[in-house]
């Protein structure tokens with residue numbers, strides 16, 4: 034396919050960069066960090082979304098190279114953030130079956146000088162199901178180094194609850210499909226309430242994704258949700274823009 038050759042060149046030319054979306058503490062009303070979201074801006078100015086190029090990178094064997102490039106860039110950007118802010122970074126499901134993942138990630142953090150305790154890695158359930166034994170080894174390597182692990186897109190897979198009892202996640206991210214429909218669907222409201230209770234019981238921080246409306250934010254705050262993310266709180270933006278918005282000195 035055409036996109037594959039282009040992708041290889043795009044990584045080399047650093048046309049694929051992380052954008053950053055704020056993660057907001059809903060109790061203290063303040064930004065606690067940012068999730069890095071890959072964006073590919075081609076030379077012609079067009080944007081190719083990650084839902085298109087990440088699967089190609091996986092199939093073409095370019096995901097390791099792409100992840101290394103993005104993580105290095107994100108950690109370098111995050112060096113200029115205030116010290117307490119965390120960097121949240123997505124891993125592709127197939128990467129958790131690579132035993133060397135932990136070493137590679139820690140090498141990048143070491144090279145850049147970004148502390149592991151300020152890094153959070155987002156993984157999905159499907160990542161863990163593929164090769165559970167290797168996933169455990171990799172996650173243990175990362176956790177032992179001080180990195181935190183978030184279970185992403187929670188509620189959309191088929192074995193979320195078994196994953197929760199098998200691993201100790203630091204954070205659960207409720208998939209945005211729940212937030213999108215919970216005001217018009219009374220059952221959805223109860224589901225979110227139950228997930229928040231589950232998080233409290235397990236001692237796991239709960240993040241709600243896809244908050245677009247004031248009323249959704251209000252309801253999630255009433256339910257005691259810890260962290261929020263979504264267009265209402267801030268769209269993903271390039272590093273220069275978040276620095277400007279946040280008035281950091283670069």
Ligand code: G
Pocket residue numbers: 069070071082083084087103123124125126
């Ligand atoms: O930013 P957007 O909502 O379009 O992201 C779409 C999907 O791409 C999400 O599932 C997100 O987790 C994934 N994604 C975004 N950036 C990265 C990245 O750097 N690495 C991986 N593996 N997935 C990413």
Ligand code: G
Pocket residue numbers: 054070123155185186209242243244245262263264265269
């Ligand atoms: O799978 P993951 O949760 O990593 O993907 C996050 C995706 O959600 C990114 O593509 C990001 O651009 C998108 N996103 C972030 N906030 C919102 C929002 O408020 N509404 C919608 N529809 N998408 C969002």
Ligand code: MN
Pocket residue numbers: 068123155185
């Ligand atoms: Mn994510």
Ligand code: NA
Pocket residue numbers: 185186187206207208209242
């Ligand atoms: Na998600």
